[in-house]
Amino acid sequence: MPGPARFACALSLLLCLFQAGIACAGEPVLQQRVRQLIEPRLPAGSRLTSLDIGQPASRIAACSDPRPYLVHPRRLPVGRVALGVRCAGEQALLGYLQVSVGALGTYVVSARRIEAGEVFQAPMLISRRGPLQDLPKDSALRAEQLLGRQAARGVDAGAVIALKAVRERWLVERNQPVVMHAQGPGFSLSRDGKALDNGGLGSSVRVQGGNGRTYTAQVIGSNELLLRY
Structure with missing residues (x-):
């Protein structure tokens, strides 16, 4: 390219950049x-x-x-x-x-049909990229928001997953047998009981003891509750 033509091209490019800067600043x-x-x-x-x-x-x-x-x-x-x-x-x-x-960003969809009660695992999820404003409110954007939690209702294959459609995994289920660990000053004992509520780790549920009385205890593991005195 001849010298004058090259100079004119460079000048034109600088002018375009300058005008773009003015537009941004304006x-x-x-x-x-x-x-x-x-x-x-x-x-x-x-x-x-x-x-x-x-x-x-x-x-x-x-x-x-x-x-x-x-x-x-x-x-x-x-x-x-x-x-x-x-x-x-x-x-x-x-x-x-x-x-x-x-x-424009990433979000999560189901890789297959997910039934209510299933626990979300990595192979069940796919990341996609697209316009976030088109998603339903409170849609899952990262797999970490779902892994280890349960589907509260069925999710079709390829569907966006709403956070309100998942729940913490139930470690204690209503009407199922549980073990109550009671602790207090100077004593510790365990008794069998029956859960009256569903509960995830750390949640409080009602439990019926063998004596027929109802207590409120904290979920500490699978079918295990802690009752503090």
Whole structure:
């Protein structure tokens, strides 16, 4: 390529980069603040693909130093996300935004049909990548959220798995025989009983002793309960 042509090409490239920088720097302050709020809260390995804050109310738009916050900070900030906005130095709430957030990330689907009561194991799960905003609320994004837990209801093959559809693995089941370990100052003994509730590790369940009395005990193992005095 001749020298003048090469110079013109390089100049054109620099101009494009400069214009892109101006466009980024020219992003409205509120849009920047919302982006800075959302991006760090996306799951690891995810990427923000779209962010639409709509048309803010005049009170919000007039603030030169807006401070947005998540109304529901424990929810995954994708899809329709509710934000509150305050202005720096002011306690009064300016208003709310309904922000549309798109993100690309990984999530979990079932590798086969999973029946209610089955314990999730790694071969039963597949990771996929796609738009997170299209998933039902509280969908499992990582296998670690499911492994060792039980399906509360059946899950079809290839289906996204909702966290509300899983439960802790029952170590004690209702109407099944259990062993109660009673402990107190200076004594320790074990007695047979019958569980009156289902329970996972660490949970409290009702148990009926051999004398017909009902106690509340903590699940410490498979069909084992601890009753403290």
